[in-house]
Amino acid sequence: MTRRRTPKAVFITGASSGIGRALALEYARRGSAVAVTARREAELAELAKEIQAAGGRAVPYVLDVRDEAATKDVLSRADHEIGPLDMVVANAGVAAGGLAQNMAWPDVERVLDINTKGAICTILCALPVFLSHGHGHLVAVSSLAGRVGLPRSSVYSASKAAVSTFLQSLRVDLRSTRVSVTDIQAGFVNTPMGAGSRFPRPFEWSAERAATYMANRLERRPAVISFQMPHTAMSALARVLPRAVYDLVAPMLVK
């Protein structure tokens, strides 16, 4: 049986809003020290102040996940300042919607740079730190949108599918170590990113509910966490539908 454990020190990217912010607050409430990182300094400082005022421990670090050298440096500083770190959550991400034929190349690059390369960079920069500690938990927030190519989400779906595939391989590579890997395939969560979406958002959760669910499930270090249940079931069905049926039904998913 897998032991349940609350991490002592958690490093979270994209903690200045939405899911990352809620997850930082959730872990701080559970007694973890948290390193909160993102690009917006004022939002991070405010979050750290809120956590400290409630008696928790938080240190803000400005970080753009596209910068490998900075990611290594900030991870190493956080490991010394609040660590040893035992969980890293690659959560930073951006949305991209619209018909594939209308997407401008700079937007495509931005999504892949942040969602895919940024997440993989965070995980790969954290890996040597955990290997040197002899243990650790690597987590990334991908999306149910990565399980199937959703309409008007070609680049976003692809950016998240790549992260999920990367994590699956990584988990196998790390089998003989005590470093665990979890892929969080999130469904609809009410955040600034979610607010801009063209999808109807049935069963949408608040960021706080998503964070509590994630932290509870992460205790057992599963390979994959996905929510909400109806969307998980729908995406599993979509993967086995005949292609012609999927092509007919999928456009009905967007407003």
Ligand SMILES: NC(=O)c1ccc[n+]([C@@H]2O[C@H](COP(=O)([O-])OP(=O)(O)OC[C@H]3O[C@@H](n4cnc5c(N)ncnc54)[C@H](OP(=O)(O)O)[C@@H]3O)[C@@H](O)[C@H]2O)c1
């Ligand atoms: N909301 C949903 O329905 C939903 C569903 C499935 C998956 N997700 C995934 O969940 C994650 C969090 O999204 P959210 O909904 O919480 O959105 P959000 O509120 O917009 O938060 C996104 C976070 O990512 C950070 N970020 C963006 N670009 C960055 C960069 N280059 N370097 C570092 N940080 C960066 C932002 O901070 P700064 O701007 O301050 O850098 C912000 O803190 C994303 O990976 C998203 O794809 C969300």
